[in-house]
Amino acid sequence: MNHTIDPEDTSDPIEPLVLPLDAWHRARGARMVEFAGYPMPVQFAGEGGGIIAEHVWTRQNAGLFDVSHMGQLTVSGAGAAEALEALLPGDISALKPGRVRYSLLLGEDGGILDDLMITNISQGDNPEYYLVVNGATKWDDIAHLCEHLPDEITLNHLDDRALLALQGPRAAEALEHVFPGVADQLHFMQATGFDWEGAAIGVARSGYTGEDGFEITLPASHAERLADALCALEAVRPAGLGARDSLRLEAGLPLYGHDLTDHTDPVSAGLGFAISKRRRADGGFPGAEQILKLLADGTAAVRVGLALDGRMAAREGAGVFAGDEQVGQVTSGGFSPSLQHPIALAYVDSALAALGTRLELDNRGRRLTATVVALPFVAHRYHRQSGANT
């Protein structure tokens, strides 16, 4: 393929990399931890700092998350939609310019290699798609795309760009101060691009918290300016990876590497919605035979939400039991600041996945009890277009 990425340069970097807002985070007393090869802020210091405070602030106001560790890619050229459809199960051909979809990079056996957001950013006659993939998997994803995309398709790694997520019920109000008129143009899963102080900005109304909000791609050179402009507003405070994780867990959203792996199929994971109607009819995506059979016949296990009794949280790896028999495993778990009790995502035998089913968990040798509950744990509050499904 005609890529602008050196295929020799797709291995994991050895030196720890530094994100555009590294100094900005440290100046705000962020506790930095290494994630996906980068020092990342897990939580901030001072008034309003701390995972629970940042979580609650985001649910009530607006949190600003630096997610520049994620991989930002473009795939372009005549036939780009068809080429992507050979690698993921979405109806990319039907994705209109300015529309965003959740999709999955699938392996030959139907296992999930990564989950991603894809936006049609085509202008004129040249098809172009913008993908955001997970930080920890981006190097593998790039290698996979390099290997499988045909020669006439161009893959670009936008590693000179930052990605900020502004999330919460006051995100639109905050965005209006910095990018007037943009929020009004967008419903959930819609995107637009424009110029700001000489920089090419892309804004999608999407996120990973269950709240209304925006994901903003911009040149790394402008990241501090935008972060300062947003955090100068009364509604906005910086929030770290800790709150991002507890927010996405309450929203029932899976985390790659934990709730999803290359051994997980989309049907068991509850991501059947990512397999478009036309693709179900036509197939032609990796693992289609296996996945279509699972859609028809059902799966042995499914991803469920568990509400735990008591206050002790079950963590990833905790066994799920019905009496003495192990019937599943927790893949993410923690205390829900919004609900004030522990919650977990787990894969359990499909026969025991009905809402209201009582199960036990073995958490570090301690037995905890839990009930299967509907996902999300905390209702999504997306700014949907009335009558639209997305």
Added chain:
Amino acid sequence: MTRFFTKDHEWIEVAGDSGTVGITDYAQGQLGDITFVELPELSRLVAPGESVAVVDSVKAASDVFSPVSGTISDANGALEGEPELVNSDAETGGWLFRVVLANPEELGGLMDKAAYDAYVAGL
């Protein structure tokens, strides 16, 4: 009364043959928001380095080890309703449990305040 510290960031305040145990302010800061504390049963016999309590934070669960051998004589019931006391008041009101010392000589292997502060400064 004398206060000693462990490398695992517990403190023990000793009065007579009774020690009151908690985690240090440094430890609570590292753990972040504490959401649950599992306290030991009374009369339980414990050994140095034995996991006696669990402090659950938003991020992770952490064991709290007994600094000494002895018998658990009390646990801080206030933490059941207010685990965040360990964040706000780690070295006083956020104490976890009391232990009747079986072998006070074990205290000689622990750090005093100055040694602990130097230890933390080097982390």
